[in-house]
Amino acid sequence: MGKRVLIVDDSAFMRKRLRKEIESHDAEVVGEAKNGDDAVELYQKLKPDLVTMDVTMRGKDGLSASKEILSLDPGAKIVVVTILQEDDYKKIASALGVIGFIAKGDIGSLKGILDKI
Amino acid sequence: MSKDSANSSENNTKEWRGDERRSKESQMKNGRLFFFNQRPFSKLKKKLLIYFLLIAFVSLVVGLEMIWEVGEPKLLDQILANITEVRPHIELNKSELEKTFKPIRELQVRMMILLFIVATSISVTLLIFIKNIANPLDDMVLAAKELRDGNLSATVPVMSKDEIGQLGECFNDLAVNLQEVLLFVGAVDHDMTNILEKIEENRPEENNENRKLNEQLDLMAEKMDELKEMVQAFDYYNVVYDGEHVKGNEPDHILEKFKDLT
Numbered sequence: 426m427g428k429r430v431l432i433v434d435d436s437a438f439m440r441k442r443l444r445k446e447i448e449s450h451d452a453e454v455v456g457e458a459k460n461g462d463d464a465v466e467l468y469q470k471l472k473p474d475l476v477t478m479d480v481t482m483r484g485k486d487g488l489s490a491s492k493e494i495l496s497l498d499p500g501a502k503i504v505v506v507t508i509l510q511e512d513d514y515k516k517i518a519s520a521l522g523v524i525g526f527i528a529k530g531d532i533g534s535l536k537g538i539l540d541k542i
Numbered sequence: 543m544s545k546d547s548a549n550s551s552e553n554n555t556k557e558w559r560g561d562e563r564r565s566k567e568s569q570m571k572n573g574r575l576f577f578f579n580q581r582p583f584s585k586l587k588k589k590l591l592i593y594f595l596l597i598a599f600v601s602l603v604v605g606l607e608m609i610w611e612v613g614e615p616k617l618l619d620q621i622l623a624n625i626t627e628v629r630p631h632i633e634l635n636k637s638e639l640e641k642t643f644k645p646i647r648e649l650q651v652r653m654m655i656l657l658f659i660v661a662t663s664i665s666v667t668l669l670i671f672i673k674n675i676a677n678p679l680d681d682m683v684l685a686a687k688e689l690r691d692g693n694l695s696a697t698v699p700v701m702s703k704d705e706i707g708q709l710g711e712c713f714n715d716l717a718v719n720l721q722e723v724l725l726f727v728g729a730v731d732h733d734m735t736n737i738l739e740k741i742e743e744n745r746p747e748e749n750n751e752n753r754k755l756n757e758q759l760d761l762m763a764e765k766m767d768e769l770k771e772m773v774q775a776f777d778y779y780n781v782v783y784d785g786e787h788v789k790g791n792e793p794d795h796i797l798e799k800f801k802d803l804t
Contacts (some may be wrong), residue, residue, distance in 0.1 A: 436722040437715045450650060483697060483714065483779060488800060508725045519801040 428452040428539055430475040433464040433490065435482035436505070443477055443506065446532045450539050461485025465493045468501065475479065475542055477535070478523070480507040480514055488514070492521050502542050506532065586757035587676045594668040599659065605657035612650045678687070678706045681683055682713060689713075692723040696763035721778055735766045 430447050432454055434440045444454045455471045458464040462485045468476060476494065478487040487505065494501045504525035505518045519524050525538050545560065621640070626632060627688035634642060681698050688696035694717050741759060748756055 436718045438719050439722055466724045481779065483718070486799075508729050517803045520800075528729070529722075530729065542720065 426475045426511050428542065429455045429471070430539075431456045431458065431464070431467055431471055431476045433458045433461070433476060433482075433487060435459045435484075436479075439479070443532060443535075447477075447539070448534055450536050452539050454456040459484075461487060461490030464490045465497070468494045469497065472498075473480075474502065476501065476503045476540065477506045480505060480509065488517050488521065491518070491523055495522050504535070504538055521523075560725075579675065581680050581684075584676065584680050586679060587672060590668065590671055592674060594671075598664045601660050602657070602786075605653065605660065609650055609653045609657070612646060612653065618646070618729065675706060678702070678710060682710060685713060685717075689717055689720075692775060693717065694724070695775040695777055697779075712734060721776075724773055724776055725778070727769065730764055731769045731773065735763070735770070737762050738766060 426442050430452050432443050432447070434443060434457075437459075439457075440457050444457070447454055452488070454476075455473050456467045456489075458467050460482045464476070464478065464485075464487075480487040480490055487507075493501050494503060499522075503523040504527060505514070505523050506527055506529055507514060508529045515526050524542070527538075529532050621643075622634075678698075678701065685696040685698045697715060698713050700707050700710040700714070737758065742763075745751060745756065745759070
């Protein structure tokens with residue numbers, strides 16, 4: 426109960442959507458970052474149970490931020506949430522060691538991930 | 543831009559726009575766009591300049607008039623006349639006169655220094671106004687025009703936390719939201735096109751019964767293509783769409799960064 430989640434997305438309205446979705450599953454949004462640099466900083470400060478990570482962002486991109494977070498904390502649980510279901514992004518994401526890769530149109534599947542962790 | 547390059551293929555035009563933006567961004571980083579360079583001399587700057595010139599002109603006229611009046615021989619004669627009127631027996635020689643009027647001469651010099659300080663402050667204030675208000679507004683106008691033309695990678699450099707900075711930040715967020723929505727539309731279009739292709743593969747032989755349905759399927763595929771074209775007509779910020787990096791203006795792309803992992 427009460428999983429702590431950090432949202433990383435450069436779009437304000439997407440962050441709002443994700444927050445609503447996450448909070449509807451009894452999880453707590455402990456922070457929001459709008460680029461990769463803020464994400465790494467907030468991760469270290471907040472140590473959340475789960476990070477939802479966008480890929481393309483102004484500033485540091487989500488995959489680079491995931492790499493950095495995972496090098497700081499190999500146990501970090503990151504789920505990549507992206508519009509673009511590109512195979513290359515998927516390949517990079519799984520090679521980096523993220524726990525999931527979901528489409529923004531399908532954020533309902535966050536529930537399964539939240540239950541699993 | 544020459545007519546030839548304007549008429550070149552759309553690809554080249556986009557490339558050119560990207561290059562232009564890149565060079566602009568690097569110039570901003572080097573601080574070369576600090577005051578007037580590269581930015582157009584905007585109407586706002588012209589207005590600011592006129593207002594400040596007006597203030598400078600009035601201060602200068604008042605200041606110079608005072609300095610001139612204080613130094614006038616007429617004023618000194620008047621003072622001397624008043625002194626001799628009150629104390630008729632007083633007679634001053636030249637050096638005594640100069641000593642008497644020395645504070646007035648000093649006052650004149652001090653007024654000149656003050657006038658110089660006023661002129662410098664007016665110039666500095668003008669430059670601060672240009673740097674903190676006119677330049678960010680110019681950047682916003684430039685970015686807004688790019689966004690209007692469909693370039694979603696248009697970004698306003700945010701330099702401050704004041705209302706101008708907040709406006710720039712909101713503008714950037716707006717562009718991000720717009721990109722998000724358009725890409726979502728593009729992704730849905732992509733999925734729908736895939737579904738249509740699968741239906742196409744299993745499409746039964748055309749007969750009188752299913753002719754109408756087939757026509758509607760064709761129409762749907764056509765509309766999906768139109769939608770895709772519309773989505774692709776925008777310039778995006780660092781985006782891979784349908785397997786290739788399209789129209790993003792960011793030279794340092796994510797896929798290049800992770801080349802060894804793909």
